[in-house]
Amino acid sequence: MKSVALIGFMGSGKTTVGPLLSEILGVAFVDLDEVAVEQAGISVDEVFATEGEEGWRRRERDALVELAADRPLVLGCGGGVVLSEENRRTLRERYTIVYLSATTDTLMERLAGVTGRPLLDVPEPKKQIDRLSAQRLPVYEAVADITVATDGRDPNEIAIEIGDRLGDIKGGVS
Ligand code: S3P
Numbered sequence: 001m002k003s004v005a006l007i008g009f010m011g012s013g014k015t016t017v018g019p020l021l022s023e024i025l026g027v028a029f030v031d032l033d034e035v036a037v038e039q040a041g042i043s044v045d046e047v048f049a050t051e052g053e054e055g056w057r058r059r060e061r062d063a064l065v066e067l068a069a070d071r072p073l074v075l076g077c078g079g080g081v082v083l084s085e086e087n088r089r090t091l092r093e094r095y096t097i098v099y100l101s102a103t104t105d106t107l108m109e110r111l112a113g114v115t116g117r118p119l120l121d122v123p124e125p126k127k128q129i130d131r132l133s134a135q136r137l138p139v140y141e142a143v144a145d146i147t148v149a150t151d152g153r154d155p156n157e158i159a160i161e162i163g164d165r166l167g168d169i170k171g172g173v174s
Pocket of ligand 1: 080117118
């Protein structure tokens, strides 16, 4: 029985769909950002402010590596986790990887007014989303075992679809 990692851009729904999926599968939900923040003892914003993005990536990698692999779980990953080859390897080894995709318009809608994401704390967030998306979307697609489009869809419906499709994957949680 393999754990499930949800990947995708900020605002793709990992933190909303994750707990619903974990309920369907009967396993725990863990938010990788929360683990890293707990270990840091300061918020994501504060880590970026004091240690830079590099510091955050180090903490994110450590949290991913150290996460106990002794029980299956659904892991919600930060949007930038796939940037490192080491993280991609760790994810591939331990998890069935599910990519929650969304268009820039959907992401903009979901992220409007939301704080605590230092990478989007810029004068032109849409441009930043477009820039980061161009870099990341091909990586999300390449690393994913399953891709689910989330635009205009209910989180419960998405979780059910993932649960169904995991059943079809050898080694997925069933
Ligand atoms: C980041 C996404 C955030 C968090 C940090 C960096 C990114 O997580 O890890 O702000 O690089 O996309 P969410 O995707 O859960 O918002």
